[in-house]
Amino acid sequence: MRRKILLTGDRPTGPLHLGHYVGSLKNRIAMQGETDLYVMIADAQAITDNFKDIQKVRTNILEVACDYLAVGLDPEKCHIFIQSCLSELPELTMYFLNLVSIQQIGHNPTVKAECKMRGFDESVPAGFYLYPIFQVADILAFQADIVPVGPDQTPMLELTRDVARKFNDLYKTKLFPTPQGVYPKMEKVLAGFDGQKMSKSLGNAIYLSDPETEVIKKVKKMKSDETRGSIKDPGDPEKAIAFSYLDSFDPDHSFVANLKEKYKEGGLPDSVIKERLIEVLLAFLKPIREKREVFHKDPEAVFSILERGTEKAKEKASQTLAQVKEAMGIRYSFIYK
Amino acid sequence: MRRKILLTGDRPTGPLHLGHYVGSLKNRIAMQGETDLYVMIADAQAITDNFKDIQKVRTNILEVACDYLAVGLDPEKCHIFIQSCLSELPELTMYFLNLVSIQQIGHNPTVKAECKMRGFDESVPAGFYLYPIFQVADILAFQADIVPVGPDQTPMLELTRDVARKFNDLYKTKLFPTPQGVYPKMEKVLAGFDGQKMSKSLGNAIYLSDPETEVIKKVKKMKSDETRGSIKDPGDPEKAIAFSYLDSFDPDHSFVANLKEKYKEGGLPDSVIKERLIEVLLAFLKPIREKREVFHKDPEAVFSILERGTEKAKEKASQTLAQVKEAMGIRYSFIYK
Numbered sequence: 001m002r003r004k005i006l007l008t009g010d011r012p013t014g015p016l017h018l019g020h021y022v023g024s025l026k027n028r029i030a031m032q033g034e035t036d037l038y039v040m041i042a043d044a045q046a047i048t049d050n051f052k053d054i055q056k057v058r059t060n061i062l063e064v065a066c067d068y069l070a071v072g073l074d075p076e077k078c079h080i081f082i083q084s085c086l087s088e089l090p091e092l093t094m095y096f097l098n099l100v101s102i103q104q105i106g107h108n109p110t111v112k113a114e115c116k117m118r119g120f121d122e123s124v125p126a127g128f129y130l131y132p133i134f135q136v137a138d139i140l141a142f143q144a145d146i147v148p149v150g151p152d153q154t155p156m157l158e159l160t161r162d163v164a165r166k167f168n169d170l171y172k173t174k175l176f177p178t179p180q181g182v183y184p185k186m187e188k189v190l191a192g193f194d195g196q197k198m199s200k201s202l203g204n205a206i207y208l209s210d211p212e213t214e215v216i217k218k219v220k221k222m223k224s225d226e227t228r229g230s231i232k233d234p235g236d237p238e239k240a241i242a243f244s245y246l247d248s249f250d251p252d253h254s255f256v257a258n259l260k261e262k263y264k265e266g267g268l269p270d271s272v273i274k275e276r277l278i279e280v281l282l283a284f285l286k287p288i289r290e291k292r293e294v295f296h297k298d299p300e301a302v303f304s305i306l307e308r309g310t311e312k313a314k315e316k317a318s319q320t321l322a323q324v325k326e327a328m329g330i331r332y333s334f335i336y337k
Numbered sequence: 338m339r340r341k342i343l344l345t346g347d348r349p350t351g352p353l354h355l356g357h358y359v360g361s362l363k364n365r366i367a368m369q370g371e372t373d374l375y376v377m378i379a380d381a382q383a384i385t386d387n388f389k390d391i392q393k394v395r396t397n398i399l400e401v402a403c404d405y406l407a408v409g410l411d412p413e414k415c416h417i418f419i420q421s422c423l424s425e426l427p428e429l430t431m432y433f434l435n436l437v438s439i440q441q442i443g444h445n446p447t448v449k450a451e452c453k454m455r456g457f458d459e460s461v462p463a464g465f466y467l468y469p470i471f472q473v474a475d476i477l478a479f480q481a482d483i484v485p486v487g488p489d490q491t492p493m494l495e496l497t498r499d500v501a502r503k504f505n506d507l508y509k510t511k512l513f514p515t516p517q518g519v520y521p522k523m524e525k526v527l528a529g530f531d532g533q534k535m536s537k538s539l540g541n542a543i544y545l546s547d548p549e550t551e552v553i554k555k556v557k558k559m560k561s562d563e564t565r566g567s568i569k570d571p572g573d574p575e576k577a578i579a580f581s582y583l584d585s586f587d588p589d590h591s592f593v594a595n596l597k598e599k600y601k602e603g604g605l606p607d608s609v610i611k612e613r614l615i616e617v618l619l620a621f622l623k624p625i626r627e628k629r630e631v632f633h634k635d636p637e638a639v640f641s642i643l644e645r646g647t648e649k650a651k652e653k654a655s656q657t658l659a660q661v662k663e664a665m666g667i668r669y670s671f672i673y674k
Contacts, residue, residue, distance in 0.1 A: 043667065047432075047665075051436070058666055058667060082672065085672050087424040097462070098464035098465070103460055104463075105463060128435070129439040304671070306671070306672075307671055310672060330394075332419065334641070334643070335422050335643075
């Protein structure tokens with residue numbers, strides 16, 4: 001049996017944070033080596049809503065790549081690549097656009113929500129509106145079996161499966177597997193330190209690259225169970241953000257369970273939990289930050305890793321494109337020797 | 338001053354007819370050598386509404402290429418190329434999609450009309466809906482100064498000019514000229530032999546490849562001035578389709594003028610006009626048909642011409658793409674040496 005192919009990635013619009021680690025990076029590290037893992041730095045997609053500030057996207061390619069390498073993605077075991085360097089992706093998109101209706105793309109609730117969030121209601125840039133179909137091409141270019149997705153990406157995954165089936169049916173081929181989504185376990189979705197969804201734009205995230213003082217400051221700001229009147233009252237660990245971080249990062253699970261019991265009983269100050277969390281996070285982040293600094297000081301080395309990954313990814317995508325053209329009957333032998 | 342760049346082309350969905358000759362081929366032949374002329378066989382665009390019958394598109398690439406060569410397009414003086422072989426075109430499209438809104442594309446009256454004509458009202462394939470923006474990329478990929486267009490293509494040309502200006506403004510470059518449209522003179526738009534608009538789908542066209550018997554049959558079917566009761570009555574040359582063909586193809590203009598006078602006076606049978614037209618058309622088409630047969634019997638030679646043209650076109654398009662990426666700041670030097 002052939003190894004499963006897995007596509008995943010991030011938009012280079014800012015450095016990665018602990019939410020990325022828990023929600024996806026950790027899984028990638030576990031799966032690298034066992035699967036054919038392609039990790040895409042999605043600059044072309046990031047440009048669809050940053051076309052007026054491309055410098056931001058450009059700068060963050062290095063930041064995201066350093067995060068990947070620092071956290072343990074191993075270029076010997078996975079292919080980290082830059083999306084915009086693969087002309088095969090928009091070319092495949094062009095052919096897949098024939099298999100979906102413009103109405104079908106417009107009905108995507110994620111796109112609708114994101115358009116609203118960005119105030120695009122009146123006039124949506126076409127590139128942004130169409131990005132789900134570009135994502136379909138990203139996934140199918142690698143003939144991915146597995147795609148890690150968030151719950152809000154279900155419509156995009158369904159679109160991908162639909163296009164894969166339509167293409168196979170119409171052009172009488174078995175080229176595309178219908179990819180399976182892998183969802184992160186819900187208890188692992190970390191909130192921001194203010195209790196809201198963790199996001200770059202809300203500025204409530206702890207970054208993999210944050211200096212120690214910053215980590216300490218952010219942990220101290222973490223929301224506690226605000227319903228309890230004083231330290232002596234019983235608290236609900238579910239309502240204290242710091243506990244969810246301890247669940248993810250404290251290697252000593254029984255210690256955390258013990259702390260939670262004490263919190264429920266009452267009498268445990270939040271500062272104790274936070275001090276434990278600071279200790280745990282600093283220990284977790286220290287080797288990452290140190291490794292990251294080494295890479296960050298040597299961008300040439302990072303770029304050379306990206307170059308190799310991009311070459312590998314291009315190899316696979318161009319093979320797929322050739323198969324797509326072959327199946328459609330437009331791989332003209334007099335042009336492609 | 339640099340030579341003007343001109344982009345033109347045809348969808349390979351059927352062989353070319355006399356309407357193509359009068360409306361565009363004749364102009365191209367006049368302009369080849371004096372301009373940098375790129376002639377695109379638009380297979381990818383043809384696929385947007387023939388994705389279920391790609392064989393038709395594939396077959397007609399050879400037919401259209403033979404028509405081009407037979408009629409006098411000279412591969413030493415122009416570049417005949419196959420659209421789908423240029424990955425640069427969808428790649429440029431991807432970036433231009435960021436500069437237009439999905440609403441702006443939807444407002445294109447030509448797209449609206451064509452969607453209606455094809456019964457796409459309820460569910461328009463996205464590829465078809467978006468083809469104006471792919472056309473924008475076709476034109477801008479060659480940094481064309483001049484684009485021969487029909488009156489129904491004005492909105493597409495305006496979109497191109499808009500994208501060119503927006504790109505130049507946003508990325509602070511002078512890369513794209515705002516292309517000028519060249520419209521065929523209206524008296525030269527040939528009707529089909531039934532008096533309706535000449536079109537492949539209506540089957541009312543005389544093809545460059547029609548055998549003599551077919552030409553004779555079609556001329557004999559041509560609509561005359563049906564308002565006149567008998568041959569003795571005066572006729573209106575404007576209402577007799579054969580005259581418009583004589584205007585375009587009879588080298589003896591005073592002879593035609595004379596015939597028209599007689600037609601107006603009355604007493605001139607339509608058969609006389611049609612016999613003259615048959616004589617003129619057979620003389621015009623004979624060398625074309627003969628040359629066409631030579632090419633058609635040697636597809637390898639034709640394909641090798643297409644291959645050379647495609648290489649040249651790819652050279653220009655990939656230069657433009659590099660300039661586009663440079664201007665946007667995404668031409669990563671560590672990938673593109």
